[in-house]
Amino acid sequence: MKSIQNNLTPPIYSSRLYYFMFAGFMGLLILLLSTLHVITPGALWLVISLGLISAGVIRFSWELYSTRPEGIKNNGVWFEAISSRKYAAWILAIVLTSFYCLLYWWPEYLGFSEKGNHGLIALFDPLSYLLKNQAASQWFVYGVLYTLAILLFGIKFIWKYRHNRYQLVRTVSVVFFQLAFAFLLPEFMLRMNLPYNDFKNMWPLNYYFFDGWHLQELMNHGRIGWFMLLFGVMMIILISPVLTYFYGKRWYCSWVCGCGGLAETAGDSFRHLSDKSLRAWKIERFLIYTVLLFAIIMTAGILYTYKTGQSSLLGLSTASMRSVYGFVIGSMFSGVIGVGFYPLMGTRVWCRFGCPMAAILGIQQRLFSRFRITTNGGQCISCGNCSTYCEMGIDVRAYAQRGQNIVRASCVGCGICAAVCPRGVLKLENGSVDLHERTNLIRNERIG
Amino acid sequence: MPHIAIIGNGIAGITAARFIRKLSASLPEHQISVISSESEFFFSRTALMYVYMGHMRWKDIQPYETGFWEKNRINLIYNTVQEIDFKEKRLKFNQDPPLSYDKLILATGSKSNTFDLPGRHLAGVTGLYSKQDLERIESLSPKIKKAVITGGGLIGIELAEMFHSRNIPVTMLVRETDYWSSVLPPEEAKMISGHIREHHIDLKLETQLKSITDDGQGSVAGIITDRNEEIACEFVGLTIGVRPNIDFLRSGPLECDKGILVNEYLETNIPDVYAIGDCAQIRTPNSGRKNIEAVWYTGRIMGETVAHTLCRRKTMYNPGIWYNSAKFFDIEYQVYGLVPAQIKSPLNSFYWEDPNGKKSVRLIYDDESRIIKGFNLMGIRFRHEVCERWIQLETKLDEVIANIRLAFFDPEFFKDIAPELIQQYNREQGKNIALRSTNSLNAVLQFFKQSKSNT
Incomplete structure (x- = not known):
């Protein structure tokens, strides 16, 4: 190994980092200026904006990680304003939350108009025409920015964890599914006059799947529509349980899902902000199963209405149940709080406290999956890195220090606990035998 | 209701307390007190570095929520034991009334070696063992332009990594031919030496600290090595090993050598008094093992062992395979x-x-x-x-x-x-x-x- 005796000062992060950060912010500024109608939308501005953002993030990540040997990069996480709930975090949270509010409830302020877009939405018209030959909607703009965030911060994440192949493969997967399945494929399908469909987005996360209009739309498209319908149902009842049986819910939550994708990439700098207390765990269990129950009742209601034409079930209007669910759970919880609160409560607020899909997969994982995190005998030193960096707020250490395997409904299998462990204690594994025996066994006791 | 007092809330003492509570469930209820002058709650000593590096906050390195102790009826006392009256079975504090015990477990841990290095008392010279050490290093840090660390062991490299995380240049003095080559075989020691240098640490091998120089105001101005090289620095990390923290016990009837002498049941020479963890010195260790092993894992095993002895049957300390x-x-x-x-x-x-x-x-x-x-x-x-x-x-x-x-x-x-x-x-x-x-x-x-x- 070559020695670097001639340069004994530790590399201080170069000032170029600030240039790249500045470039990224300039790209965002263009988006803001076009929202405020300061600049006239045009393809060139869009290219400059997204180009600056992309170049900024990629070069920033390169600069940040390339100067240092590969390894865990958590220095200063609890000191930096952005990642320790200081002023920068609050500013970001307010910006994100406001953006989501506009997006869901006041898209006209972003420039959305049936009669012809202006502002931010119009800025994205050229790209929208390129992809599907239609004007952009607020959802198209959101989709582009969302996908770009996963892609760019996915590259940052890969560079940061380049020593860990599990993280590389997982991140490539989650970026691919966002780019191909959530973004490009549905847009191309619209271009081909087929129904918009994200094949990996299943009920109940996709809560409009059983809406009357959606079922009707699928059926109106003949064979391909029926295939989509059948595939959606098979995902729920067959494909997802089987995959969860073999690999745990991680196959979805941290390898495929778009919400998970954003959390794992753009949200990586906030993963430690999740609440690890027992109290939070209690709230989590209450909330997530309540949402699941709500999703099931709401869906049963709209299916009942679809089938019978009756507008109410047990005295409740199915349409208003559906709209309350859409507003409270679909928009407010998963969007505004789910992403807006990243810098304050960590990245998995929605996945942990609200997502009914995660609830179902979690039950499967807890009851019959082969997946578990094993702990390495007596090597744990109770340092707390695993618990701190668990985005789901699992107190991993509580298990690791007793030598217990971890089988928790909420674990999304991101593998970061195992990555940050300084003593090689944790491993994500799939095995078919004696899951519960091994889980309950406390192996860190010497005296039987 | 026997009262078991444990002095020291490190991994050994806390493991003992936890297992006593666990094993005494079917016995007449034991009363458990854990006394510490270092910290209010148990923390992971091995994780101190991560607090300095910003990976975790202080509360993150505390493995149990604060309600845990009350729930498990483990009475935590944040105080300093001044003296132990073994005859009357009482612990004496400075101000508070004495505490009587039926059984006593000593788990007082270690302290950093300083040997008799000239200048070891200057401000800016410290080891890294306790919460107070970390607080001291933190308060010194803004003024440190250069740090010298002496000792090629586990704590020395931790300190080097800590300063490195804050872009403070570090010189590391190591007596041996390679980092930790008293423990690691040559190839591994060489690998780590290279890796230390890869992080821009100025690793000086086969070099020892001779003296620390005063800046005239009682703070560190620099050091002189045994090769008579002078290095200006504001901080000197002494990481040349630890020794049992038993000074306050030396004058009494408790039999001590380097540590508190215990038999294979972790019993001291005084009935109902046990010693575990870093402060315990085993009279006749298993073959191939040292009589004092200041590591996390043996502390934990000792804590578990003594709990079994107190609550179930007399259990011999067996650290198993290293x-x-x-x-x-x-x-x-x-x-x-x-x-x-x-x-x-x-x-x-x-x-x-x-x-x-x-x-x-x-x-x-x-x-x-x-x-x-x-x-x-x-x-x-x-x-x-x-x-x-x-x-x-x-x-x-x-x-x-x-x-x-x-x-x-x-x-x-x-x-x-x-x-x-x-x-x-x-x-x-x-x-x-x-x-x-x-x-x-x-x-x-x-x-x-x-x-x-x-x-």
């Missing part, structure tokens, strides 16, 4: 079994190193019987239970090599080093062994089942 682990900057280290720094007859070793120079596997075996004795791992994780079982069962080296994948504990998709390893082994030892096992959990559990029925 294991330990650490992390040197980005390179993880694990050891299982017997791994001497110098591997001499009757021992021999097989060593494989990854071309990237940051991963290695060393298998130590008895040259004649070819029985496996130990594992030394750099940048690679091995399963504790598998390695332990192989050593216990006196497995032959060939068998270990053929099934080496059973021990792999690296995350999924990591490079499978087994083919390279076995190829080198076959070449060097003139063998023709084929790989047999996978590293799937099923294969491992199968191995446990089989090896259990064999014993």
